Amino acid sequence: MAALPKQPQALKGVRILSLSLNLPGPAALLRLKRMGARCVKIEPPAPANAPAGITGDPMSAYSRTAYDALHPGIRILVADLKTEAGQKQLQRELVKADVLLTSFRPSALKKLGLGWSSLLSRYPALSMVAIVGAPGARADAPGHDLTYLAENDLVTGLDLPATLYADMGGALMAVEAVLQALLLQRQTGRGHRFEVALSEAAAHLAKPRAWGLTLPGTSIGGGHAGYRVYPCRDGRVAMAALEPHFAKSLCAVAGLVWTHPAMMMAPTTHQAIAHCVAACTCSEWQRLAVQHDIPLHTLPN
Numbered sequence: 001m002a003a004l005p006k007q008p009q010a011l012k013g014v015r016i017l018s019l020s021l022n023l024p025g026p027a028a029l030l031r032l033k034r035m036g037a038r039c040v041k042i043e044p045p046a047p048a049n050a051p052a053g054i055t056g057d058p059m060s061a062y063s064r065t066a067y068d069a070l071h072p073g074i075r076i077l078v079a080d081l082k083t084e085a086g087q088k089q090l091q092r093e094l095v096k097a098d099v100l101l102t103s104f105r106p107s108a109l110k111k112l113g114l115g116w117s118s119l120l121s122r123y124p125a126l127s128m129v130a131i132v133g134a135p136g137a138r139a140d141a142p143g144h145d146l147t148y149l150a151e152n153d154l155v156t157g158l159d160l161p162a163t164l165y166a167d168m169g170g171a172l173m174a175v176e177a178v179l180q181a182l183l184l185q186r187q188t189g190r191g192h193r194f195e196v197a198l199s200e201a202a203a204h205l206a207k208p209r210a211w212g213l214t215l216p217g218t219s220i221g222g223g224h225a226g227y228r229v230y231p232c233r234d235g236r237v238a239m240a241a242l243e244p245h246f247a248k249s250l251c252a253v254a255g256l257v258w259t260h261p262a263m264m265m266a267p268t269t270h271q272a273i274a275h276c277v278a279a280c281t282c283s284e285w286q287r288l289a290v291q292h293d294i295p296l297h298t299l300p301n
Contacts, residue, residue: 011182024167025131025171028170039073040074100119104130105139105140127194165202177194225247233281239273244261245293247261283298
C-alpha cells in the first residue's frame, strides 16, 4: 500500500505550552502537534502512593489507553506550580512559548500568578487560550461534559451520551482559538487572550436540535423513512437515504414506486422499508448499498 502523503506542517516553529489536564486541552494539544507545533505539557506530580502508570493528569487514572493516545510526541514535564521550584520551571517554559493553553478556573489561574494582565505585562508577545467550563461569571462554577450537554437538551432519558461531545467540541474550538491568536500575533506583534467555554461548545453542537431540525417526527428526527435505524435479520442498519436521489434508490430496493419526496414521511413508506430491511442481513445490506448507491452503515445488535 502506498504511503499517505505527509501532512503540511503549518505550525512548524510554533511553541505551545499547555497546563491543561483531562480531555479538552490534551486533545487540542495533540491536534496542534500534528500541525507541526512544538508542544510541551506541564503536569503536576502524581498523587502520593499512586499505582504504577498513574500520572498527575487524572486522565491516566480514568483511562490509560486514552491518556497514551493523547500524548504521542508531546514533551511532558512534571512540576508543582504551587512551589517556588515549580514556578521557576514554569517561567523558563513561558519565556519560550508562543501560546499558553490552560484549563484552570480563573480563580486558580490568579493564585498561580497566571492572570492575563500579569502574563501580558511579563510576556507581551505571549498569547493565552483559556478553556473554561462556562463563560463570564460562570467560569468558576463547577461543571463537566455531562452537565453542559444536559443544559443544552442533549441528554435524553437516563442513558449517558455515547461520547464526550462538549469536551471534544471544546478541543476543536481551542485549536481554532490558537490559530486566531497566532494570526493576530503576526498582525500586531503582541499576545492575545481567547476563552473557550465547554458550555458554548455544547450549545454549538446543540444548534440543530434548538432549530428543531432533529426533534422527533422531523425529517432528521425519525419522520423521514430513509433516515432511521432499522432492525435487520442479524443486527441493525443506520439508514441515511435523506436526499431525494438516495431515497429514490432505497424505495426501488424496497419495491416502492417513487412519486415525490413527501412520500418518505408517510407511515406506509416507513412500514414497507422496515419490512424490507428486516428481511436481509447486515452483509446483504452492505452489498445492496454498494449496488444502489445508498448511504448506510450496519451495526451489530
